[in-house]
Amino acid sequence: MSGFGKPLKIALGLVVIAGLIVVPMNFNRYGLFILSQWAVMTIAAMGLNLTLGYAGQVSLAQGAFVGIGAYAAAIMTTHGWPLPAAIVVAIVLSFAVGWVLGYPALRVQHHYLAFVTLAFSTLAFLVFRNESWLTGGIYGISNIPRPNFFGIATNKPLPFYYVCLGSLAIVSAAVWWLIRSPWGRAFMALRENPLRAQSLGIDTRRYTLMAFAIGSALGGVAGALYAPLTQYIDPVPFNLSLSLDLLMMVIVGGAGFYFGPFLGAMIAVLLPEWLRFTEGYYLMLYAVAVMLLLIWSPTGILGIVDRYLAERRTKAASALRAVAKSRLETAQ
Amino acid sequence: MSAVLEVSGIKKNFGGISAVDGVSFDVRESEILGLIGPNGCGKSTLFNCILGQLAPSGGEVKLDGKVVTGLRPSELNKLGVSRTFQLLQVFPKLSVRENLILAGQEHQGNMASRLVGRSDAGLTDAANQMIGFFKLDHLADEPAGGLSYGQQKLLDAAMAFMGGPRLVLLDEPAGGVNPSMLADLKERLVAINREKNATFVVIEHNMEFVMSLCSRVMVMAEGKVLAMGRPDEVRKNPAVIEAYLGH
Numbered sequence: 001m002s003g004f005g006k007p008l009k010i011a012l013g014l015v016v017i018a019g020l021i022v023v024p025m026n027f028n029r030y031g032l033f034i035l036s037q038w039a040v041m042t043i044a045a046m047g048l049n050l051t052l053g054y055a056g057q058v059s060l061a062q063g064a065f066v067g068i069g070a071y072a073a074a075i076m077t078t079h080g081w082p083l084p085a086a087i088v089v090a091i092v093l094s095f096a097v098g099w100v101l102g103y104p105a106l107r108v109q110h111h112y113l114a115f116v117t118l119a120f121s122t123l124a125f126l127v128f129r130n131e132s133w134l135t136g137g138i139y140g141i142s143n144i145p146r147p148n149f150f151g152i153a154t155n156k157p158l159p160f161y162y163v164c165l166g167s168l169a170i171v172s173a174a175v176w177w178l179i180r181s182p183w184g185r186a187f188m189a190l191r192e193n194p195l196r197a198q199s200l201g202i203d204t205r206r207y208t209l210m211a212f213a214i215g216s217a218l219g220g221v222a223g224a225l226y227a228p229l230t231q232y233i234d235p236v237p238f239n240l241s242l243s244l245d246l247l248m249m250v251i252v253g254g255a256g257f258y259f260g261p262f263l264g265a266m267i268a269v270l271l272p273e274w275l276r277f278t279e280g281y282y283l284m285l286y287a288v289a290v291m292l293l294l295i296w297s298p299t300g301i302l303g304i305v306d307r308y309l310a311e312r313r314t315k316a317a318s319a320l321r322a323v324a325k326s327r328l329e330t331a332q
Numbered sequence: 333m334s335a336v337l338e339v340s341g342i343k344k345n346f347g348g349i350s351a352v353d354g355v356s357f358d359v360r361e362s363e364i365l366g367l368i369g370p371n372g373c374g375k376s377t378l379f380n381c382i383l384g385q386l387a388p389s390g391g392e393v394k395l396d397g398k399v400v401t402g403l404r405p406s407e408l409n410k411l412g413v414s415r416t417f418q419l420l421q422v423f424p425k426l427s428v429r430e431n432l433i434l435a436g437q438e439h440q441g442n443m444a445s446r447l448v449g450r451s452d453a454g455l456t457d458a459a460n461q462m463i464g465f466f467k468l469d470h471l472a473d474e475p476a477g478g479l480s481y482g483q484q485k486l487l488d489a490a491m492a493f494m495g496g497p498r499l500v501l502l503d504e505p506a507g508g509v510n511p512s513m514l515a516d517l518k519e520r521l522v523a524i525n526r527e528k529n530a531t532f533v534v535i536e537h538n539m540e541f542v543m544s545l546c547s548r549v550m551v552m553a554e555g556k557v558l559a560m561g562r563p564d565e566v567r568k569n570p571a572v573i574e575a576y577l578g579h
Binding site for chain 1: 404405406410415424433434435438453491492494495
């Protein structure tokens with residue numbers, strides 16, 4: 001996105017942030033719920049974007065990590081623990097499980113890795129459903145409390161939306177830092193050319209495990225916010241279809257682009273709501289829209305922007321060359 | 333002069349075919365050893381066995397007298413062993429400078445400092461120096477994928493030198509590089525060899541390049557060492573002439 005001037009980019013960013021803070025003040029309960037859900041799903045999709053988009057490791061288990069985070073938060077907060085403590089536990093737990101799930105990626109790649117993570121996703125779902133002593137089984141866990149911060153209750157939809165938005169801001173800043181650090185470059189090298197990466201001293205094993213662990217930890221964070229958002233969880237939302245939804249958000253937004261998950265989650269969460277006026281057809285229209293987009297641009301929405309900017313640069317460069325050439329000829 | 337690299341009895345079998353069949357040699361401190369032989373004689377396979385990219389079926393590799401057989405490529409690289417590739421292996425979407433920064437980043441600090449430290453890992457200066465040394469200044473901010481084949485070969489070599497290696501294995505550095513650029517490359521390699529005391533092993537088909545660059549040349553045929561010696565000796569060796577011209 002280097003085609004825009006820096007001040008313009010900063011101004012655009014500030015407008016969007018101000019909009020996200022101010023505009024929802026007039027939203028009703030339902031609108032705020034949808035927007036909070038967007039923030040939470042963006043966090044989970046950012047995690048998957050790290051694992052898949054930057055480090056190139058296919059995972060069909062991100063939904064399971066959202067589940068792990070959600071159950072950790074639900075169990076802890078219903079037993080009187082504060083939400084921030086539950087978030088820390090959710091991070092540690094999903095980081096550790098994500099690390100272990102990374103080991104198969106050291107041996108298998110692409111479709112095979114997808115199947116391994118898919119099996120893990122199913123396993124996690126079975127644990128959520130069958131281990132009722134811990135998870136409440138099919139009845140789930142209800143009356144999940146929302147937190148108090150500095151004496152301010154976030155029970156109402158608007159304050160809790162700000163909790164989600166604030167968390168999204170923190171996660172966004174952390175991910176921004178990570179992908180610009182040498183780690184981000186190492187992840188990218190892992191995706192583009194692991195053989196070359198190794199020969200440059202990049203410990204591909206360690207970075208692969210880290211890509212899985214960090215991506216999964218962000219799934220855990222999203223889950224720990226999802227539980228108090230819905231205030232009731234059961235196993236169903238965390239089955240394979242959530243993993244597939246998150247995968248779609250990353251791909252549709254643009255895998256490996258920083259802003260991809262924001263756009264992808266917006267389309268996955270908001271577009272079905274906007275299409276509701278078509279009543280029975282909205283899911284069909286949504287499916288068709290996604291198919292058309294991916295046929296047009298397999299690299300997602302930001303892939304279109306990227307292509308456009310690249311074309312403009314090429315044109316500008318060839319124009320410069322033409323000018324230089326004509327000058328050379330007149331000089332001769 | 334002590335041996336930097338000692339290779340003894342390296343074997344590599346692929347199924348029933350033995351690609352490398354008991355190769356032994358050593359590379360002395362700050363020498364440039366040429367490695368030649370007909371296509372398919374096992375040169376690249378030997379490189380991959382030394383570098384840990386392939387697990388040898390038998391034999392031993394020693395670096396400075398310590399056994400390093402079985403180490404991973406990244407671990408060997410941290411010990412100062414670097415390489416270039418026969419086929420282009422640069423990161424096409426990154427700029428020339430970013431490629432070099434990436435090539436050097438794992439040689440500084442540790443995992444933690446690479447996460448919380450400066451994003452260029454303090455390597456921009458080193459990268460700029462390398463860019464100047466290989467005369468790639470005008471291309472520093474271009475995506476590496478847009479460079480010509482010869483320029484990408486130069487970048488590939490420059491990347492191998494970013495970590496300040498002691499031993500560099502170069503796999504056909506001259507392949508597909510035009511004559512003027514080739515003279516440049518040779519001059520750069522000699523300079524690094526003299527100034528930084530770096531030791532090279534060079535696989536190459538360009539005889540003139542090998543004969544003028546290397547102090548010793550090893551000839552391989554059908555997975556075995558056929559001859560080893562000074563370039564002029566090797567050139568006259570009847571077995572070498574037979575391997576290249578015979579059949």
